[in-house]
Amino acid sequence: MILDDSIKALISYRLESAREKLSAAEDLFEKLHYKDSVSRSYYAIFTAARALLATERLDSSKHTGVIALFNQHFVKSGKVRKDASKWLERAKLYREQADYGDFYIVSVHEAEAQIQSAREFIEEIETAIEKRSRP
Numbered sequence: 001m002i003l004d005d006s007i008k009a010l011i012s013y014r015l016e017s018a019r020e021k022l023s024a025a026e027d028l029f030e031k032l033h034y035k036d037s038v039s040r041s042y043y044a045i046f047t048a049a050r051a052l053l054a055t056e057r058l059d060s061s062k063h064t065g066v067i068a069l070f071n072q073h074f075v076k077s078g079k080v081r082k083d084a085s086k087w088l089e090r091a092k093l094y095r096e097q098a099d100y101g102d103f104y105i106v107s108v109h110e111a112e113a114q115i116q117s118a119r120e121f122i123e124e125i126e127t128a129i130e131k132r133s134r135p
Contacts (some may be wrong), residue, residue: 014051018044034111035098041114042095048125087117
């Protein structure tokens with residue numbers, strides 16, 4: 001697929017933003033701020049998903065819309081592994097509980113697992129974008 005320069009710039013921006021959010025999640029984890037780390041891990045995943053959606057000129061103003069488009073256009077078609085959908089859904093659930101749940105406690109293991117999921121998700125997205133960018 002041929003992508004014009006503005007779409008390439010958007011994809012690059014979103015991928016860099018995803019990596020930055022992952023770095024913030026890692027920093028928060030190191031400072032024992034597990035709830036905030038889980039939230040940043042989710043946004044790293046979410047932003048990477050939006051980078052991939054940009055390759056098809058797709059986006060949504062709602063998180064659920066982004067997830068639905070991602071699943072429809074990339075998971076169901078086999079362009080990304082099914083694990084990617086699971087990572088995205090789980091990260092959203094954890095983020096909502098961490099941000100809005102009263103008395104919700106994120107364990108060190110949950111926060112660490114979310115960071116690892118975000119790393120793998122971003123790698124999966126980068127690979128998918130690279131494949132889509134080849135002539």
